[in-house]
Amino acid sequence: MAKTIEAIADELGLSITTVRLVLLGKARQYRISAKTEARVREYTELHGYEINHVARSLRLQRSDALALIIPRLSNHFFAQLAELLEIRCRKAGLQLWISCCYDNPDTQQELIKQFRERNVDGLFLVPANANMPALAAAQLKQRLVLLDRDFGGNDYAVVVTDNRQSGYQLAQRLHAFCVQRGDLQPDFLLFAGNSGMPSISQRLVGLNAALDDLGLSASQRREVQVPHNDFHEGEQAMAELIDSGQPLPKVLVCSSIPLFEGAMQALKQRLGGAPENMVLATFDDHSMLDFLRNPVCSVRQDYAFMIEQAFSEMAQLISGEGQPARHIASMRLVPRNMD
DNA sequence: TTCTCCAGTCAGTGCGAGCA
DNA sequence: TGCTCGCACTGACTGGAGAA
Structure with missing residues (x-):
């Protein structure tokens, strides 16, 4: 010893x-x-x-540890965010503790309490609902940086992506591709998981605004809402669509990668895969999309910007300098097989 | 017997003080 | 000046003493 x-x-x-x-x-x-x-x-x-870090943090009133609560690690976006933030914290000599709340407010509340009891210096949080920021800020002495979801208000440091603009650009890009290949009346199907979350609702607002501007009729656009952005709900939603005998859309847009994966699984199980001419799109990005033969367009978030702004906000909050600010990252469309 | 109060313990840190 | 020491303090917990 x-x-x-x-x-x-x-x-x-x-x-x-x-x-x-x-x-x-x-x-x-x-x-x-x-x-x-x-x-x-x-x-x-x-x-x-x-x-002895317990004794040290007791005396210094700091633990050199930060916490991150995300919905789930099986979501590629959050997994990537967690990994990069952990690297950034380690580079600064800080330890990052990562936990998942599965978008359950009770679980998230319990995790916030546990991290406070363990004397973490600050918390990065993807809030499970609109009440969580105030609750977390009170427990963590305002040392709180919200990620990905902005429920409004100017009291907290927030780092989010411009989901509305990216939704708008995505719909326009998909429509332009259809027209370019001779399909002048494409129809869109939107798979949206957990549209109560600001990030998802803003994506839908952007998508629908673009479809409005492009003059798509009601028969050219369908929307299927499911409670969560996970694999099983995407799979189930697509399976039900196919089983109901409804026609498949020319363009399928999913609000997240897990939902997209689930939809692809149902298409594979029932039809052997997505029809070759179906245009696929999803928010967030994954290198496995490179292996699809269909035209695919994803929306890649600016991780480097998000991590740097989030870390910098946290450092300011801990040192007591400056006021919490809102940072909006841009997104980039990543088209594949769409030349 | 139960409850409350208080001192001591743990392993560190920061700072002022003391000795040669 | 160079070198080292001691004290007060941190929060949660424990155990002993004394009161009800």
């Missing part, structure tokens, strides 16, 4: 302070003799030393 500072000091006949200064690399700064420094180093190399 590694020694404590007290044990090292005891056995070397030095004070706790002297040992601590050497271990913190401040021997020169506090004029500890080279001989004493060498003794401490030799001793810890032989017997080991592990800092």
Whole structure:
């Protein structure tokens, strides 16, 4: 078992302070003799030393740990976000604890409480509903950065994507492609999961605004809403559509990658795959889309921007400098087989 | 017997003080 | 000046003492 500072000091006949200064690399700064420094180093190399983070955070009133609560890791977007944010935190010498709430407000509330009890310095949160930001801010002393979902208000630091604009651009791009290949009256089917979330509702607003501007009639647009953005709901929604005998659309747009994957699974099981001429589209991006033969257009979020802004906001909140700000990342369309 | 209060413990940190 | 030490403090928890 590694020694404590007290044990090292005891056995070397030095004070706790002297040992601590050497271990913190401040021997020169506090004029500890080279001989004493060498003794401490030799001793810890032989017997080991592990800092007690509980005691340290108790005294410093900070834990050098941050927390991130996302809906689920099986969603590629959130998994990617978590990974990059963890790397960014580690680069700054901070530890990031990651938890999933599965969009359950009760679970999210419990996780917020647990992270507060573990004395995290701040929380990155994808809120499960409109009440969560206020609740989390109260528990985490306002050290809160909201990600992906903006329920309004100017009290919190927020980093989101311009979902409305990207929805608009996506619909226009898809329509232009259909017209280009000679399909002048394409019909659209929108699969939307959890449209109560601002990110999803804004995507739908953007998509529908573009379809309005393009003059699509009611018969050219359908919308299927499911409670969540997950694989099974996408699979079930597409299976029901096929089983009901309704015609498949020329253009299928899904509000997230998991929903898209589920829809593709149902098409594969029932029809052997998506019809070759069906134009596919989804929000968020995944490299596996490269392997589809259909025309596919995804919407890639600017991860680098989101991570940097979120981290910078958190650093400001912790240091007590500046006011929380809202940052809006742009999105980029990624067309495949659409030349 | 039950309850409340208070001192001590844990392992660190920051800062002022003391000694040669 | 160079080097080292000691104290106060952090929050949750424990155990002993004394009161009801």
